[in-house]
Amino acid sequence: MATTPRREEIGAFMTLEQFILDRQEQFPHSTGSFSRLIRDLSVAAKIVNWNMRRAGIVDVFGATGEVNVQGEVQQKMDLMAHTEFVRALRRGGECCLIGSEEHSEAIPMRTDADIATDGKYIVLMDPLDGSSNIEVNVSVGTIFSIYRLPDHVREATLAEALQPGVDQVGAGYVVYGSSTMLVYSTGFGVNGFTLDPSIGEFLLTHPNIRTPVDGKVYSINEGHYNSFEPGLKKYIKWMQREDAATSRPYTTRYIGSFVSDFHRNLLKGGLYIYPATESAAEGKLRLMYEANPMAYIVEQAGGAASDGRGRILEKIPRALHQRTPLYIGSARMVERAEAFLRGDLDLEP
Numbered sequence: 559m560a561t562t563p564r565r566e567e568i569g570a571f572m573t574l575e576q577f578i579l580d581r582q583e584q585f586p587h588s589t590g591s592f593s594r595l596i597r598d599l600s601v602a603a604k605i606v607n608w609n610m611r612r613a614g615i616v617d618v619f620g621a622t623g624e625v626n627v628q629g630e631v632q633q634k635m636d637l638m639a640h641t642e643f644v645r646a647l648r649r650g651g652e653c654c655l656i657g658s659e660e661h662s663e664a665i666p667m668r669t670d671a672d673i674a675t676d677g678k679y680i681v682l683m684d685p686l687d688g689s690s691n692i693e694v695n696v697s698v699g700t701i702f703s704i705y706r707l708p709d710h711v712r713e714a715t716l717a718e719a720l721q722p723g724v725d726q727v728g729a730g731y732v733v734y735g736s737s738t739m740l741v742y743s744t745g746f747g748v749n750g751f752t753l754d755p756s757i758g759e760f761l762l763t764h765p766n767i768r769t770p771v772d773g774k775v776y777s778i779n780e781g782h783y784n785s786f787e788p789g790l791k792k793y794i795k796w797m798q799r800e801d802a803a804t805s806r807p808y809t810t811r812y813i814g815s816f817v818s819d820f821h822r823n824l825l826k827g828g829l830y831i832y833p834a835t836e837s838a839a840e841g842k843l844r845l846m847y848e849a850n851p852m853a854y855i856v857e858q859a860g861g862a863a864s865d866g867r868g869r870i871l872e873k874i875p876r877a878l879h880q881r882t883p884l885y886i887g888s889a890r891m892v893e894r895a896e897a898f899l900r901g902d903l904d905l906e907p
């Protein structure tokens with residue numbers, strides 16, 4: 559796997575801009591509109607990154623005093639990231655509607671006060687995932703999902719945003735970690751770009767990412783163990799049992815920041831689970847801007863994503879902020895989880 563380049567090697571890496579242009583040339587009828595949308599998202603990611611890197615110095619830590627639509631305390635950084643992405647997409651003009659974790663309603667881009675736009679894309683996003691961990695320097699991320707406005711529709715409303723995950727035309731995430739990476743897919747594999755802060759460019763450091771078919775790492779908040787369903791409890795016990803032939807026991811890694819846990823498991827193999835619990839019957843994560851985009855990426859990389867019963871990407875959405883249980887990562891680990899939940903697999907005596 560490639561790593562961040564040394565100074566003298568930078569010229570050898572393709573920039574995100576070059577990569578987008580190259581891809582665009584492969585589609586002769588392309589108008590460049592989608593490419594510009596990705597560029598707009600990457601510009602916002604750089605601005606958010608810049609703010610994040612100064613987080614301990616300027617007054618951006620802590621809560622805004624507001625509670626978001628999820629009933630969660632809104633962090634100042636959540637609001638900053640939301641504002642920057644909305645601003646970049648509005649300015650870019652390729653987007654007609656935004657759905658954000660930080661805003662209760664879908665946000666139309668074509669209002670009278672705005673620059674007129676004939677943008678064709680709907681972007682659903684979690685501007686800053688994992689932000690409750692931000693004060694302790696834990697990596698956080700941005701997640702985005704892209705749909706196309708159906709050709710016959712002139713005005714984008716929430717109804718157009720509520721498309722199943724299989725209809726996404728692109729999805730990606732940014733992880734603001736020890737380095738900042740943008741990983742995205744448009745349905746032709748998954749590519750990862752590392753931000754070189756010295757030249758302000760994302761460089762293609764992780765071309766054509768493939769995730770291992772099986773893994774030995776599982777990521778779950780085991781504090782809720784007592785309220786997991788019986789099949790999940792058994793699966794966890796199965797992963798903890800010693801068995802040299804299957805390299806068990808497995809290892810637990812749970813950062814509590816979905817993008818970071820997902821990113822590690824994508825590169826190394828593993829399974830992230832946020833299941834239904836007694837207090838959260840539909841789990842915690844949101845279908846439209848957390849589960850769906852990551853499911854799209856993981857499938858493009860050879861992995862799988864399920865709600866424990868079926869494929870995430872085929873779920874028919876009902877609401878912008880709807881939640882779903884999530885089992886996502888290496889394909890064999892997801893399949894095994896589903897088998898335990900169905901009762902087809904059981905703990906050996």
Ligand code: AHM
Pocket residue numbers: 630659684686687688689690779814815816817842843
């Ligand atoms: P957020 O979108 O409000 O940040 O919540 C999502 C986060 C995920 O990043 C993380 O995996 C999960 O919530 C952690 O939840 P818990 O503390 O219940 O384990």
Ligand code: MG
Pocket residue numbers: 659684686687688848
């Ligand atoms: Mg989130």
